[in-house]
Amino acid sequence: MARSVAKxxxxxxxIYGKPSGQWSLxxxxxxxxxxxxxxxxxxxxxxxxxxxxxxxxxAHLKRARVFSLKKITSxxxxxxxxxxxxxxxxxxxxxxxxxxxxxxxxxxxxGGIEKIKKxxxxxxxxxxxxxxxxxxxxxxxxxxxxxxxxxFVIDEYTRRLVKQKGITMESDYYCLQKLFEANLKKDYxxxxxxxxxxxxxxxxxxx
DNA sequence: AACCAGGAGAGAG
DNA sequence: CTCTCTCATGGT
Numbered sequence: 001m002a003r004s005v006a007k008x009x010x011x012x013x014x015i016y017g018k019p020s021g022q023w024s025l026x027x028x029x030x031x032x033x034x035x036x037x038x039x040x041x042x043x044x045x046x047x048x049x050x051x052x053x054x055x056x057x058x059a060h061l062k063r064a065r066v067f068s069l070k071k072i073t074s075x076x077x078x079x080x081x082x083x084x085x086x087x088x089x090x091x092x093x094x095x096x097x098x099x100x101x102x103x104x105x106x107x108x109x110x111g112g113i114e115k116i117k118k119x120x121x122x123x124x125x126x127x128x129x130x131x132x133x134x135x136x137x138x139x140x141x142x143x144x145x146x147x148x149x150x151x152f153v154i155d156e157y158t159r160r161l162v163k164q165k166g167i168t169m170e171s172d173y174y175c176l177q178k179l180f181e182a183n184l185k186k187d188y189x190x191x192x193x194x195x196x197x198x199x200x201x202x203x204x205x206x207x
Numbered sequence: 208a209a210c211c212a213g214g215a216g217a218g219a220g
Numbered sequence: 221c222t223c224t225c226t227c228a229t230g231g232t
Contacts, residue, residue, distance in 0.1 A: 047214040091229040135215045155213050
C-alpha cells in the first residue's frame with residue numbers, strides 16, 4: 001500500500017495534467033510576495049466554503065483595496081465589521097474576519113513573508129498552528145502553498161481517496177500526513193501538485 | 208428546499 | 221481521542 005501512494009501522482013497527473021483553474025495560483029512557482037499573501041488569505045476564506053464564494057470575497061477585498069496583510073492590519077479591530085462585510089460571501093464571515101486579522105498581525109510581527117519564509121518548518125508550524133482559526137489543514141496550506149515548506153496537506157478529499165483506493169482506512173490527520181510524506185520525495189513542488197490533483201479529482205469524481 | 212462546500216473551536220463523554 | 225454543536229453564505 002505504500003507504493004500506491006507513490007504512484008498516485010503519476011496516475012492523477014496522467015488524467016488531469018497540470019493543476020489548473022483555482023490551483024494555477026496556489027501551485028505557481030515561484031510566487032511574488034503579493035501572491036503568497038493572497039494564498040494565505042484564501043486559505044482562511046476557503047474553510048468550509050465553496051471556492052466560488054471565496055472568489056467573490058476576494059473580489060470584494062480587491063475592489064475595496066484591503067487586499068494585503070498590511071491593509072488588513074491597518075484596518076484594525078475597530079473596523080472588523082468592515083472586513084467582515086467584505087468577506088461575507090465566504091460564510092462564517094465574522095470569525096473569519098478575526099482570523100484574518102490575527103494571521104496578518106502575526107506575519108507582520110514576524111517581519112513579513114520573506115522573513116518568516118526563512119524560519120525552519122519545525123519552528124514555524126507550531127506558531128502558525130497556534131493562531132485562532134488555523135487548524136492542521138489550514139496551517140499546512142499556508143506552509144506548503146504560501147511559504148514553500150514541504151508539508152503534505154490532508155483534507156476530506158485525501159481521506160476519501162485513500163479509502164477508495166484501499167490504501168488505508170485511517171483518517172487521523174497526522175497518520176495520513178506521515179504516510180504520504182514517508183512515501184514521497186520530500187519536495188514541496190510535488191506536495192503542492194499532488195494535493196491539488198487529489199482535490200481536483202475529488203470534485204470531478206463526485207458528479 | 209434540504210443539503211453541502213478544500214475547517215476549526217469549544218464542550219462533553 | 222471521538223462525537224456534537226456552532227459559525228453562515230450561495231449554488232443546486
